[in-house]
Amino acid sequence: MLKLVGVETFYGKIKALHGVSLSVEEGQLVCILGANGAGKTTILKTICGITEPEYGTIHFNDERIDHKDPEDIIKMGISLVPENRRIFPELSVYENLMMGGFLIKEKELFEERIERVTSHFPILSKRGSQRAGTLSGGEQQMLAIGRALMLDPKLLLLDEPSLGLSPKLVKEIFTIIKDLHKSGVTILLVEQNVNHALRIADYGYVLTTGKIFLSGTYEELLDEEKVREQYLGEGKYVRRSKLWSGR
């Protein structure tokens, strides 16, 4: 469904991605793991067309999408839930969802999508007229996901949905992601939260400083001594709860 081959992205003169290749098949939940600054967010931004790759190709359903405008890529069915949620805090919850469905022209379809999203996240309809900035962190994350679902994407990109949430909410968010996946949405998930992410993923890629370092299924990656080294800091033991905080 999505295929990246040898993608290299630059920020000015700094190379952020050193030839990244990965693929996501229809119906899969794939996760990209990596520490801060490894280039996870850059991969997602490059897929969405917000940053353009210098080299390499990106195909979505056999159509080449690198160098397309973000607007066109979104219309093809890729939605991104950005890091830190990035809801519109001054707009109401309903207006946020409305913006998520900005591209929908037909009124009936729009109402239908609002209905579907709010049935997924009932809290959003309860808080409909409230300013989005007043929602709690977990509710904001639900709003951010709901907003992206307004366009009924074929592929949903999630950038660190657990960032800054309490352990209880992290669990909740991952349950939501799992349910979404079960309901048929293909998901590419970027996370620092190794345990949770790998547990629900079909396949994982580990990214270090702009390169794919390892890839495999949950079992393969958990067994891999290298993953532990990478995440638990050169063999030092770090409590799992620290990973939950996303730092």
Added chain:
Amino acid sequence: MTELITGLLQESISGIALGCIYALIALGFTLIYKATEVVNFAQGEIMMVGAYINFFFVTQFAGMTGGLNGWVFLAALFCSIIFAVLFGIILDYIINRPLKDEPVFSIIMATISLAIILRSLTAMIAGPISLIPVSPFGDSTIKMGGIVISILDLAIIISAIILMALFFFFFNKTRWGIAMKATSEDSEAAQLMGIPVKQVYRMVWVFAAIVGVISGVLLAPRMALLDTTMSYLGLKAFPAAILGGFGSIPGAVVGGIILGIIETVSMGTLSFHFEWIKEINDIIIWIVLIAVLMFRPDGLMGEAKVKRV
């Protein structure tokens, strides 16, 4: 004493009319600043160009139909607004697009240059002589109680209210209006929703040009002479915007109106009773500006910024 009070009331109404114009200038300025973070020093020049263009259309149509009447003014206003739309699109192309992500300093220099260019071009095309503006209402007034109100002031206030109500409706009720607010809050997130951010920016510049041109059309008949120095009144958008709360749209409106009242009242009755006010009249709003910056930098309606991360 009653004389003082009726005098103050009468001047307040005239002040509200002037304030409505300041409010419109500040509104155009704030719209652009909020959405694109461009500090547009040329808003006063847009207003001045609007006044000239409207004058041009009025004289042309009056020449064609052989006299001044209501239809001439309406037709001229209509043509001026069409001009404003084109003007806004051009400004978006030459100022906003190339400078979008440049440092603030470059943008400020560019808009200051634009201001000077617009002033010079207008003087070149219209000639160096001041024009005598015409008012659709002449000098007619109405009396309410002991207060005499000029019809022109009343028309200014009503037009400004209609214009602001339209904006309010647009921003809060329409898809594109909300998209504009969303874009000014977080343009990258807006882009991720598929909102055509570039088109939104263009629309913002067009709106700013429309309110700018209309403020010029409304202000011109209040002035004894129409020349390019009119654009310096545009600088009052800054104290208006800062008084109301920089970046707040209702703030710009409230700030502008307060400013208009302060200015008119201090210039009128009060200066008869207190000689010293006359002396400081020219600087009074700038004193207010500094006082606001010192004691209430968020302005009257500035929102306390709450952010959850």
